[in-house]
Amino acid sequence: MESSTTGLEASSRDSSPRRAPRAEWSVRTRLVILALSVALPAALALGLAALEGWRTARERTDGALTARTEALSAAIVRELAAVRGTLETLAASPALAEGRLDAFREQVGRTPRPAEARIGLTAMDGRMLVSSKAPMGTPLPPRGDPEVVRRVFETGEVQVSDLYRGSVTREHLVAVDVPVRSTEGGVAYDLNMGLRAASLDQVLTEQRLPDTWRAALLDGRGLVVARTHDSSTFIGRQATPLSMMAIAAGISPFDTVSHEGAPARGAHAAVPGTGWRVAVVVPQEELSAPLEAGLLAAAATGGGLLLLGLSGAAWQGRRIAVAFSALAQGASALGRGAEPVQPPRGVSEASRVGTALADAAAALAGREAERAEADRRQDILIRELNHRVKNTLATVQAIAAQTLRREGRDPALAYADLDERLRALARAHDLLVAGTWGDTPLPDVVRAALAPWTEAGRVRIACLCGTSFPTLRPAQAQALVLALHELATNAAKYGALSRSEGAVALCCAATEGGALVQWTEQGGPPVEEASAPRRGFGTRLLERALPRELGPGSEVVLDFAREGLRAEIRIRGTAQEPAGKSG
Incomplete structure (x- = not known):
């Protein structure tokens, strides 16, 4: 019965209608459809692109306007700075300080200045005392801009005036005023240089703006001081209302109307140190083209x-x-373990895939070699680690044996000595690990060995290695750390560090082909008052083991002087490292 049911289900599945496979389009067909979908809205896209291009061009023009206004502002600042420099030089004149105005007038006459510029000296009440336009003794009219004179005497700072008319020539002028200090520090005079407003036209024209652009220099009231075109017509006139509104609101760039009445796009920038502004405009017609x-x-x-x-x-x-067909053949060849077929050049993506298939084939072929190389490196690493562990254990064994070999010694003291020596060995190990078991600068070794005592300020270290430090091999560094630990421990028990007034000085220096470490104790008990020196672990380490570990030609000299122990350690066969790399 069960078999019959199964047969009916299979018959039902076989007789069910199958869905026809969905048709797939070729790359060529899809590209044609893509071209049509792009080309149909092409006109609209180009129109939008043109609009965007206009907007971008407008932004570039705005940027150029801003850049030109800033350049013009900087040019005006340089011009005024030159005037200020001339005035400050004159303000320091000894003749002026001594009140010899006749001599000062002669110095003014010899001073270079812009064409038709006049230099004047004004008193606090506005009276002109000296003028480069008139000989001494000639009656002079008062200044035409008394407000600037007042500000100079009140603030003691350099002032730049707005546009004004000269009291005699009635020309449009601007002035730069600097204070002249008296010996008491107050303002004694106002030294100023009046410039014809038209003389600043050249500063604007030197920037070589496009022919259709217009630039103007405006004073703090918005009056035209200088202009690139028709300066004589517009000087002294107020900037257009739209421009004044934009300046007052701090809007730049802005839309405005030029003095000629044409719609324009403009920008403005302040002239630092003054109340002036530079404005540049370009016709809107030029932007819409x-x-x-x-x-x-x-x-x-x-x-x-x-x-x-x-x-x-x-x-x-x-x-x-064609390229995709070649890639399919290459993938099939890769599956068989054969060299993939490269697609014809011309389609960069297909070429990259073909190169990737070739690289994959090379990677598969070389994987066994890489695994063998990895096994070899792992074996080397294990053997190196085993070697270093054995060396460390041998060192620990030797330290323990030398520390505990004395009969009848208090176990607690022996344990304490062993603990301190193992800690010193640990500091040496940390130092070598930090340097990846490479060569270590001598100052780093010294500081690691004496860290417990230098932190308390009992041991002073001085390294006189010049522009480069000697570097020690791992075995040398470890031996020196243990030796310096023994010296410091001995000093703490029997030497200079056993008394509060005692101190130790350590000096390390580079020598030809090696290094020198000097240990000097001061302020401890006299040697004859201390326990007689014994040939303990520390002494044996210093006199026997240390020279051997430091290398051929190295030596250790111990001097048990009355004022304190002195030790001199000479190390041969060190390398050199730039001083900046030492920690």
Whole structure:
């Protein structure tokens, strides 16, 4: 019964209608469809691109306007700085300080200055005392801008005036005023240089703006001080209302109307150290020209783009189809373990995939060699680790044996000595690990060995190694750390560090082909008052083991002087390392 049911289910599945496989499009067909979908809205896209191009051009123009205003502002600042420098030089004149105005007038006459500029000396009440335009003794009119004079005497700072008319010539002028200090520090005079406003036109024209652009220098009230075009017509006139509103609101760039009445786009920038501003405008007509040209180009090229897109899609589709076919053959060859077939050049993505298939084949072929190399390196690492562990254990064994060999010694003291020596060995190990078991600068070794005592300020270290430090091999560094630990421990028990007034000085220096470490104790008990020196672990380490570990030619000299122990350790066969690399 069960078998019959199973047969019916299988028959039902076999008789059910099968879905026809979905048709797949070739790359060439998809590229044609893509070309059509792009080409149909081409005219609209080009129109939008033209609009965006106009907006971008406008942004570039805004950037250029801003940059030009800042450049013009900097040029005006340089011009005023030159004037200020001339005035400050004159303000320091000894003749002026001594009140010899006749001599000062002669110095003013010899001072270089801009064409038709006049230099004057003004008193606090506005009276002109000296003028480069008149001989001494000539009656002089008062200053035409008394407000600037007042500010100079009140603030004691350099002032730059707004546009004003000269009291005699009635010309449009601007002035730079600097204070002249008396010996008591107060302001004694106002030394100023009056410039014809028209003389600043050249500063603007030297920036070589495009012919259709206009630049103007405005004073703090918005009056035109200088202009690149028609300066004589517009000097002294107020900037246009739209420009004044933009300046007052701090808006830049801005839309405005030029003095000639044409719509324009402008920007402004402050002149530091003054109340002035520089404004530059460009006609709006010049900005709209790219938009009109872009729309015309969109209409002219829209139809051609469709034909070009379809032709290009058919041609490129064929090339891509050939490349994909070659990739399929290459993948099949990779599965068989054979060398993949490279696709024809011309489609960069297909070429990259073909290169990846070739690299994968090479990687598979070389994997066994890489595994063997990894096993070899692991074996080397294990043997190196085993060697270092054995060396460390041998060192620990020797320290323990030498520390505990004395009969009848208090076990607690022996344990304490052993603990301290093992800690010193641990510090040496940490130092070598930090340097990846490479060569270690001598100052780092010394500081690691004496860290417990230098932190308390009982041991002073001085390294006189010049521009480079000697470096020690791992065995040398470990031996020196243990030796310096023994010296410090001995000093704490019997020597200089056993008394509060005692101290130890350690000096390390580079020598020819090696290094020198000197240990000097001071302030401890006299040697004859201390326990007689015994040939314990520390002494044996210093006299026997240390020279051997430091290398051929190294030596250790111990001097049990009355004022304190002195030890001299000479190390041979060290390398050199730049001083900046030492920790």
